[in-house]
Amino acid sequence: MSMNVAESRDTERASLNTPSDLSPEATATLAERINRLVADAYVLYLKTKNFHWHVSGPNFRDFHEMLDDQSSEILESIDPLAERARKLGQPTLRSLGQILELTALTENEKDFVSPYEMLVELMNDNIAIAKSMREAHGVCDDWDDVATASLLEQYIDATEKRTWFLFEAARAADSGGH
Structure with missing residues (x-):
């Protein structure tokens, strides 16, 4: 049996749709959040690495x-999240x-960004990410997706630790009265 190019593409595309007991609407919604x-x-990750490369001063x-x-730590979180979208049969x-x-x-x-400004900016970004993860966790709860929720619980804790x-560190860098 031979396939033409269009049939081959359709078969390849269908192979991306990993089976799930979650509805197509659920997997699409969850993957969008992920x-x-x-x-x-x-x-x-890139901003943190940028600041790592460019930080200066007494606490260098x-x-x-x-x-x-x-x-x-941030880089290590990316692949499990992206793979979670794929496990749901959705693209990443x-x-x-x-x-x-x-x-x-x-x-x-x-x-140039002062160490204090770097730390505060990263702190605020981590706070924003924790909030977004909590919102995504709520979406997981709505669709009974305990696997993604479980990942997010670990990452929320790690994000809160980075924020802390x-x-x-920003308090230590704030010797100039910022």
Whole structure:
């Protein structure tokens, strides 16, 4: 039996639709929320790495190492989230343009950012991500998606820990009366 090109493409496309007991509406809604979280994580990862590379000042070593640890933690969250969308039979992100389209965060391309400003900006971004994860968790609850909710619970805790560390580090950096 031979397939023509159109049939082959349809078969390939159908193979992306992983079977699930969740409805197509549920998986589409959940994947949309997950993909926004993945986009936010990419932007936060790059911003954290940017600040890691460019931090300076008396607390350089501590801030540099903390931001490196945090960027690694953020990066490690991306693949499980993206794979969760695929497990639901839905596509995930395919490009930097799509990431920038979906993210709620803003990039920082300034030539110089003080350590205090870096830490506060990252703290606020982590707070925003935690809020978005909680909202996504609510969507998971609506569709009885305990697997995604479970992932989010771990990531919310990690995000809150990063927020706490950034808050305390910002207090240390705030020796100039910001």
